[in-house]
Amino acid sequence: MGLLSSSSRSCSCKKLLVCTCCCSWVRGVCAMRCSCKSLLGCASCCSWIRAVCGGGGGATTSAREASSSSQETTTSEAKKKKKRKWVRGVCGKAAREAEEPLTMETMKKRKSTATSPELEKNKWGTKKIWRKKKGKSEPSGLASLVKDISLSNSPKHRAAAGEILRIGNHNIPSRVFTFRQLADATNSFSPENLLGEGGFGRVYRGYIPDTMEVIAVKQLDKDGLQGNREFLVEVLMLCLLHHPNLVTLLGYSTDCDQRILVYEYMPLGSLQDHLLDLTPNSQPLSWHTRMKIAVGAARGIEYLHEIANPPVIYRDLKASNILLDGGFNAKLSDFGLAKLGPVGDKSHVTTRVMGTYGYCAPEYAMTGKLTKMSDIYSFGVVLLELITGRRAIDTTKPTREQILVQWAAPLFRDKKKFVKMADPLLDRKFPLKGLYQALAISSMCLQEEASSRPLISDVVTALTTKKC
Structure with missing residues (x-):
């Protein structure tokens, strides 16, 4: 950070000062004669600090402070050079404001200066990235289903997908199966396990050894009568509606460009x-x-x-x-x-x-x-x-x-x-x-x-x- 005042011609002393907010060292130039008080900005936490100049004729700092300052300057010279460069660049625009009295208008100006458009842009950019990462780490079942299935670009279909997500509230309890799991359960969709066939595709009997479940696997035909929207609607309806006279949907799969629904097995068919x-x-x-x-x-x-x-x-x-x-x-x-x-x-x-x-x-x-x-x-x-x-x-x-x-x-x-x-x-x-x-x-x-x-x-x- 640099000075708040641009009138540094009266005094040329330099001093490392401590920010009372974050305890970082700040190098500044005294704005007036010795033993004056000046507001400076901390390059670490961007807080405004009031410090006492340590140079010139009327210095009031102790020898202990001077020695501590000189040691800090020696050990951190490389870092301070880089910090001084940033200090001058960031606070150059605020230098003229120190000459103004500390009125309400001055404080408002300082507040608006501290939140510059570039800083705001960076701040919002950081939040945007964080949100994206959070979304990736916590995908919901139905949200990922809508994403995985290729819907057309028509506004009507986009609105339908949004409505499905809104109603589903991202809390769909059905399991998501992989294609390999269902292929193993049905013996690679063997004709021996075929239960029925229609315009939508084929239904196979399956068995999951881990849970000892007998299931019915409906593999939808890619060129069949039931499209992506109908597939989404069925998943939504059977996840939200529960009654003894409605078939239970156990899960679904969109793996390997497939659309598969997994139901409870009904032994007597239709x-x-x-x-x-x-x-x-x-x-x-x-x-x-x-x-x-x-x-x-x-x-x-x-x-x-x-x-x-x-x-x-x-x-x-x-x-x-x-x-x-x-x-x-x-x-x-x-x-x-x-x-x-x-x-x-x-x-x-x-x-x-x-x-x-x-x-x-x-x-x-x-x-x-x-x-x-x-x-x-x-x-x-x-x-x-x-x-x-x-x-x-x-x-x-x-x-x-x-x-x-x-x-x-x-x-x-x-x-x-x-x-x-x-x-x-x-x-x-x-x-x-x-x-x-x-x-x-x-x-x-x-x-x-x-x-x-x-x-x-x-x-x-x-x-x-x-x-x-």
């Missing part, structure tokens, strides 16, 4: 396997089991619609997405198309039409306006499949019977024909009142007008009565 894709040696589902599956699926939808906050519209309810555990308890899976429902005064969510033909509500297919009633319609189709044993769309049937809802519409109007709608594989082993009740519920869910359909809680209540 409803489609036991209802629509029966092999000649398979036993058909009993009426009691069918209604049990219907109640489980309805309770899953009830949780999404009326308990989750904000509500969630499933949007892809169908037989292949209803998985069964060892006791034929139903669990909803595949949340890639799930959508947060309307909140506040909004009655619907406008979005592109997604889902499976035959299960999709007519008003949603025509307008793109998505509501909870869209899921109610899809449930009506699934319930009708459980009752009749027919597919929602079956091109092997005669033309008038290919679309299940159209085939059932005239039969709903004639109660005498209800028995004809029951699955022949049931061999009439069902309660007649239960059949009537189930068909009535399905008919109400399949109303053309969305406002005429019941709430899912009413459906659960109706299905759990003794009649069914």
Whole structure:
């Protein structure tokens, strides 16, 4: 640091002074005659110090201070040369301010001088670097997932990624697996472990020896129907939503440019396997089991619609997405198309039409306006499949019977024909009142007008009565 005053022509003495703040030595030039007082700046801590000049005729310093100063000058000459150079450069601009009285305005000027733009820039630069390092050392599961997956540069997709991070709050409990771990668990994705295949990719059975877990590994096809956004949505939904009738997501992997989801293993597969894709040696589902599956699926939808906050519209309810555990308890899976429902005064969510033909509500297919009633319609189709044993769309049937809802519409109007709608594989082993009740519920869910359909809680209540 240099002098605060530029008027050094009266005295040429030099003295090493001690900063009372950090105890560093400061070399200064006396501003006035001997024994005067002057403010100097410390080059170490940038504090302003008041010192007494030690040179000239009226010196008041002791011999001990002089000797200490000379020893310090000798032992630290190389360092002090470098410090003197910095002192003159930094404090040169502040030299004129010492001539001003110590008023409030002077103090403000000194404060603004001490925080120069260059110092501010360096200070903020340091903080910026520190933040970056902190971010790297503490990555969150979902944040790293969004970073690893290549999203398109469109503002819409960037906004979607931001919304996912906001809702997830960087606290996603799912495990992150490596590709090698999952390859070992599935015996290199062996065909012997293949459980199913669809437009999204393949599902394999796996086993993790360390935790003794049996898992289901869904390896998404790079060119398949489920894209990056759907993958992120499914991870988010299944991490934040927990219910006995929703499948549990154990983890995911984006290693080696792969998109893999790891679920709890459901030993009995999907409803489609036991209802629509029966092999000649398979036993058909009993009426009691069918209604049990219907109640489980309805309770899953009830949780999404009326308990989750904000509500969630499933949007892809169908037989292949209803998985069964060892006791034929139903669990909803595949949340890639799930959508947060309307909140506040909004009655619907406008979005592109997604889902499976035959299960999709007519008003949603025509307008793109998505509501909870869209899921109610899809449930009506699934319930009708459980009752009749027919597919929602079956091109092997005669033309008038290919679309299940159209085939059932005239039969709903004639109660005498209800028995004809029951699955022949049931061999009439069902309660007649239960059949009537189930068909009535399905008919109400399949109303053309969305406002005429019941709430899912009413459906659960109706299905759990003794009649069914």
